[in-house]
Amino acid sequence: MNRQKFSCVKENFMQRRYALVAASIVLFSVLGYSQIDSNKSALAKSSLPQLETPLQKKTAKTDTKIVASSNKFGFKLFSEVQKGNTGEKNVFISPSSVAIALAMTYNGASGTTQLAIAKTLELQGMNLQEINSSYAAALKQLVDNSDPKVQLNIANSLWANQNFSFQPDFLQRIQYFYKAKVSNLNFQDPAAPNIINNWVKDNTNGKINKIVDKIEPSQVLFLINAIYFKGKWSQEFNKNQTAQYPFYSTSGRPKQQMMMSQNGDYRYYESKQFQAVSLPYGKDGKFSFYIFLPKQNSNLKAFYQNLNLENWEKWMTQFSKQKGFIRLPRFKTDYDVTLNDSLKSLGMEEAFSDKANFSGMGKNLKISEVKHKTFVEVNEEGTEAAAVTSVGISTTAFIDINPPFQMIVDRPFFCAIRDNQTGRVLFMGSIIDPQ
Known part of the structure; x- marks a missing residue:
């Protein structure tokens, strides 16, 4: 009986020992440090946590x-x-x-x-x-x-x-x-x-x-972290429609800028303070380019005072399909x-x-x-x-019931690239000078 008990204890001990060695081998092989001198390794001696799979907690x-x-x-x-x-x-x-x-x-x-x-x-x-x-x-x-x-x-x-x-x-x-x-x-x-x-x-x-x-x-x-995005418009702009038009900077002085123009059906929203349009990418429109253009009697500074998560989520529910015309600058920055x-x-x-x-x-x-x-x-x-x-x-040590709209983006504007499926905003910015 004692011999059987001793055998079980020994077997249990050996199993734990092998499990610990196996866990160590897995860690070092996964991180690629098996050939690095232990005195110089970025790894410190520590027990491994029980990690759940990335999707296990997904709700x-x-x-x-x-x-x-x-x-x-x-x-x-x-x-x-x-x-x-x-x-x-x-x-x-x-x-x-x-x-x-x-x-x-x-x-x-x-x-x-x-x-x-x-x-x-x-x-x-x-x-x-x-x-x-x-x-x-x-x-x-x-x-x-x-x-x-x-x-x-x-x-x-x-x-x-x-x-x-x-x-x-x-x-x-x-x-x-x-x-x-x-x-x-x-x-x-x-x-x-x-x-x-x-x-x-x-x-x-x-x-x-x-x-x-x-x-x-x-x-x-x-x-x-690095993010790279490239999307083609669901409805590309005709290059023959691109021409020079004035773009008015913050100072109000006009500057000639190459502007793209297009008629079409867009998701559009307009308030007393701004016009906004969503330009989709690809076949399914999972991603879109959003433009928010302050009205002539307003500006970006006033817009930013209302730019927060609560208002953003409310605005996203206000867009509706409308026919319209849009002109916006080509830009690279x-x-x-x-x-x-x-x-x-x-x-x-x-x-x-x-x-x-x-x-x-x-x-x-x-x-x-x-x-x-x-x-x-x-x-x-x-x-x-x-x-x-x-x-x-x-x-330390060291549905179209509205008349066609017209949106001329000829002054500083706010823009964003959003994943419409999840709602995550990938990029956002203010374009003051499209040059």
Whole structure:
């Protein structure tokens, strides 16, 4: 009897031992660190968490919450970015890109730092598992597309300093839920920035070539999101209809600009303050380009005072099919901004300070810089847009019943690219000078 009991104990012990070894092998092979010296590895010794599959927690309610949180954060961020704009410069951001990059960063935050990021990203009331599972489901839903006229790619990456130790469960969550490319990199190598920037270039179809200028000695990690969108209009503009017309800038002075013109059936909405139209892409119109044009007696500044999630969702229900004529400028612009001050104003100041708590990621860490770059081109064929967000982590030691409308977009306007299926706003911006 004793011998049988001893045999069971021994067998149980061996099974646990083999399971632990197998789990370790799986982790290291998944993250690609099996050939790296353990003293220099970005992985710290830690037990693995029990991860649920990305779609296990997927529910309509949760996905709606994630979309709402991303959009609400986006409008808040756009408002903060606009505060630093003189009114003469185009502003174009991707709130989804910034939110995804910060959601990955959130996985390493703890304590009051985690609470601050959650408040900024409007994630209160959701636990980490729910957030990650919802983002995984939302990302999959976004990129699942059978329309040959629409292309949307979303890529994530994590670049870790090979001389710094990170929590392995943090790294695993980033790869598992966000499908991130996880790389161990020699940050002292002069070629390191180019390696990261080449990934950025590849994942934005060459529209954004650089996000990291140089790597400071105190920097140990970069969390990067890249979004690339290309959509052909459901009804392309006739190039023969494109001609020069005046576009009136903020100063009121006219400037000749190539403008595209078209008659058709559109989803349209008009209020006392603005006109708005939705221009769909592809065959099914899953994605659309939205233009909000302030009336002659108003302006963008007044429009922005009412631009928030509550009003946006109300406006989206007011669009109805109408015949009309639209004229809008062809334009191409790029934009870059460091978001540190904007995010601090939104409540994330602690995350940038020496008081930051990213113990779920590693020891003595803080956010050093959040950089954001975008590109957009609108022409007769459609729209091409790209965005990259980099979160740098450093050590603290360092129905037609209405008459036809006419909408002449000949003055500064607000625009957005929205996934009409989920409601997520991918891009938004103000076009002051279409040149």
